[in-house]
Amino acid sequence: MRIPCPICGSRDIREFDYMGHAQALDRPDPGAGAQAWDDYLHNRDNPAGPTRDLWFHGMGCGAWLVVERDTVSHEVTGATLARDVKGGAA
Amino acid sequence: MAELVARTPCAGLLPIAGGGVRVTEVDPGPMTAIAPFRGKEKTLAGALKRAHGVGWPAPGQSEASGDLRILWFGHSHALLTGVAPKPTLANHAALTDQGDAWAVVQVEGAGTRDVLARLTPLDLRDGAFPVGACARSEVQHMQAAILRVAGDAYRVMVFRSMARTLVHDLQVAMRGVAARG
Structure with a gap:
């Protein structure tokens, strides 16, 4: 498998580490409630x-990426800097 | 008062040769990491040009001027080697002395690419990695930087604490290449 x-x-x-679903970028507001925080922390599709x-x-440039891939075909269809997806200082 | 004696990272380990390859230690002189402050990338590039006569390296690139070399060294990050940075750069970027942090070796000879191909997944062929190209990648399990300085000469950098492992891994790869004739 290769990542662009x-x-x-x-x-x-080999140069990359998997860091979980990109849902981690969508942090709820502190007051969003227990269900939103439970979903954010624990529940994944x-x-x-x-x-x-x-x-x-x-093992490369040190950037965090959002990678789009297909779990059925294993095709990697794209990668974007997490900083550009998230904005801010990611 | 104890007399401290400076030892290079690969002291006593290099040079080695085999498989059409020779490995020697390189002393690149001062090494400084340059990381631009947010929004200061453009002014840093100008300051770098005025101070040292080189531009900010594009990803995967390096530039040399006399003893000075500037390497792209990762996301928003470059490494200046050979000279100490002029203080004006500190207005635009975080400067971190890396002079005692890296082991730098030169791997050269006809079999160099065959040896490195056993250690890194990087595409080192001419089309993908011409002279002057610089990449961060993996060498065995180590975070490394690889710079092509001539047709069959590459510099490999790993953290200083891993110098002995790097030399060992190079030696094993060189034996493997030599054994295949």
């Missing part, structure tokens, strides 16, 4: 098909 790092180009999976994950290019 927006900075480094296409790189081997398990899709058969397209999904969005966070990957850390720790």
